Amino acid sequence: MAGLSFALRAGSLGRVLVVTKKEVVETNTNYAQGGLAAALDPTDSPQNHIQDTLDCGDGLSEEAVVRRIVEDAPRFVRELEEWGVRFTRKNQKILDLGLEGGHSTRRIVHAKDFTGREIERALVAAIRKNREIQVEENTLLLDLILERDPDETQAKDNRCLGAVLFKAKENRTVICWAKTVVLATGGAGKIYLYTTNPEIATGDGFAVGYRAGLTLENMEFVQFHPTCLYQPKLRNFLISEAVRGEGAILRNQKGQAFMKAYDPRGELASRDIVARAIDAEMKKSGDEYVYLDITHKEEAFLKNRFPNIFSTLLSVGINMAKDSIPVVPAAHYFCGGVKADISGKTQLSGLYAIGEVAGTGFHGANRLASNSLLEAWAMAAYAAEAIKGESGIGNREAGDTQKGFVPVHWGKKDLTGLDENALIAHHWDEVRRLMSNYVGVVRSEERLKRALRRLSLIREEVEELARNFAPTCDLLELLNIVEVAGVVVSSALTRQESRGLHYRLDFPKKENRLALPTEMRKGRVATVPLAGSPLEALRARVSRQRLATGDQVISKKQSSRDTSRQCC
Template identity: 50%
Template sequence: MRIESDFLVIGSGIAGLSYALQAADHGRVALVTKYDVSESATNYAQGGIASVISSEDSFDAHINDTMVAGAGICHEDVVRMVVEEGPQTIRNLIDWGVKFTTKGSSYDLTREGGHSARRILHAEDITGREIQRALVEAARNHKNITIHEHHIAIDLITSAKICNVPPCENRCLGAYVLDIKGKVVKTFSSQITLMASGGAGKVYLYTCNPDIASGDGVAMAYRAGATIANMEFMQFHPTTLFHPQGKSFLISEAVRGEGAILRRRDGTAFMEKYHKLKDLAPRDIVARAIDNEMKISGDDCVFLDITHEPADVVRNRFPNIYQTCLELGLDMTSEWLPVVPAAHYLCGGVAVNTNGETDLKALYAIGEVTFTGLHGANRLASNSLLEAAVYANRAYRHTVEAIKQLRQEAVEIPLWNSGTATNSDEMVVVSNNWDEIRRFMWNYVGIVRSDKRLARAMRRVELIQSEIEEYYWNVIITSDLIELRNIATVAQLIVACAQMRKESRGLHYTIDHPERDDVNCRHDTFIRKEF
């Protein structure tokens, strides 16, 4: 089956939906999403979106906070651009129907780790869910947007792969996509392909990401020939709930922003010895501190204490977190919450310019799937939703001009061919490899690394890659196999970039090179597939 559109959008979070809503005024948009359209990392974002709204705040302050958190390798021009375009982005979201929490006649701004001022707009403690609700509603009502739910992209289609008369300029032409329910592969052809597929937390054993976060966009872009960068910088959120039924439920950084204190089991507050901002230190520092405290004590977790704040204030400020914890038998107004770090946000990804343009013609990428230069070695809290929305606006403006030329370059795209592939009778191969990758990534390429651990991880992932490739081409494709192939590719990219960085910086900490090296280090680690 062939589906044609002007714009193909892969992903349905704030990045993909914001872009689709604008591009749809200039052509037909096909929006592909793995599960229900509302299932995205955006939907789970609790804290909020950072932007300079208050007269007591400034662009320079937000820029400085971002640069400090990024540990010296943020691209300052990108940081300034994103911060200064933030207020307009907020107005766009409000125009699409997002309702941020107010306090009197103003927005109720909160503060999170690494921020020097209150600049986080939020919708109670379900900001992402509110943004997702408004954007999905607007997209469903737009006549030029067709949403394809339960569809998972397999690979990008490029002219270099199908051109019969080389040399041929390499250009993205769309994607092959599996209809998960219909069990058929569809050919999506488009003038512009925009990747907004989110992150890769599922590469790790413990993550607060939704199940969709298997690094599909990074893996597909890499296989197609696009440049990937800074994959060593995986952010571990310091405070996910440690509970057998909690399924890595995230306890928002905003809880610490409102005064919560991290404690050992004996009640000792420990963050003061790690950073002058104590519990509001940047995430990389807090996550390493917790990891160190757990190793020193032998405990399975540390504790987050907000019991000193008035109970009604806590319940009103964090109704979703309060209720979820209560259902698990934990009352955060009267007892400490057990927490541990978990894989949360990928600061590297597909390398793009300030318009979201990759180095593969007609392929754009925005949101967590990308490396823009904004986050450096560690993302500042609540800058992710801001980045996604700002780049959606910029990619929209650039693509509506670029498409005018691309419409003149028609290329015949072949349909998907399964060849001699048969149904698999050994799905244990998929489940075993999936589990092994996530375990060795957690143990060897987690919060604390070493040269030896990285070498072990690379040996394992290379072996698994060869097994997957042999298996992949001999069986009829499934969504589980697609995701396994992608997490293996992403794992390999993370390890390869980590091996390039012979220093400790931000989210990349290695015991063999424990100091930051501003003289000899790579500013960014780039990697590209050789054909």
């Protein structure tokens, strides 16, 4: 959503290239069920929405960022409808507003229970009609091209000149020069074994920014959605928060409702509280899941309000009007990211980060339900405005881009491919199990240090593979998830308190003195000058293919990986 909506806005500024890891429709947004939060009801107000967002952020939200985005939310809903998005309505004049956890009233604008898919449909249709926008599918972002060596220059004194890309189907590395690069790469749910995210969410934008010397902020705040379906035949299937908003009750396997014992708001408490409550119930009983029960609602209502969830559950033998739904918490959303302002500007000149990959302080220590689509749309709008105000857009001469620095991995000649993927698959599985076992809903110093020690060894082995073998999609994504996992663990160790999504058994209380963002920046990175490297030889070929014609590069998060994963 962030990448495509930015591309549509930026099309009037010059040629735009959208780089996507898989097909253009395969995005995190496409899987979003809930909706977009906006104070539209006469009994609601932006101030109420602001307060709910700040309360959920648990003392770490940037109030100025929250205020601007939330106050603009009603305008953004109207914009989405103008782009052709068909939201669910009560009648011609009134939108149907849903209720979700953490919200004090109904304010969730939605398209049944497939809001993300509907937004994506409208945006992709508009993209395909726009001649100023070129889409390159099955193309991975490897790294950024920097003007100066990041080991010798602080990010604020450096500049992004473009990106190194990997054409997956052609198995070759290319470069793309750009006046402005915009990261819209989504999150990193796939660093965990159990996640609501699709296979594409391997943290590429986080890792690329980190290697370029950028600060990653608040990476310990990983949101676990309380209700991911526990079913071996379905992967990553989320049971929307809106189901609880319509009255669903969480029960343990004895049939006992338990949420009121943890929070007076019950099932409508914020996600961090509900996820920890479920985790506590599962640990107490030894069970692998709890139940979400909405059998007291009429089948006709459930089919109409949740057509996607109803039909999907029915396909695995669960009738939500008659059967309770087995659910578990699963990694869902990163509240931190590449440090950026509200318009997406990063510390690195020429580089923007928007959507989930960006760390703006909007979510603080915990994201309020249905604020993510709002943030994605808002940041795309603000980024386009900021770039429009910059001088010299579209005036880059070819001679301006003859030198730059890229990580040494992509500067070696005559690298051969791995004979087999067994080692990559083993490391991939080990990282995700480590993160799920030691860096999940509940953490401790002992667990975190154990995870960090093992991750350090895995990182050494993976970086050696990257140095000595030709890049593949699986190897590139493994390199990124190891990088991101290490940052998450280090950030979690640094924050010696419990706040929002971050709960430490050894530091169970919130400390007012620690109401500050956690910041992580990579140490020395081995780089190679672009001039004279094998990448340079590809420049002419890239230009002839029109792959480097854009004034903006959007790395929109996609993936070619299709690993097997089950929620049990």
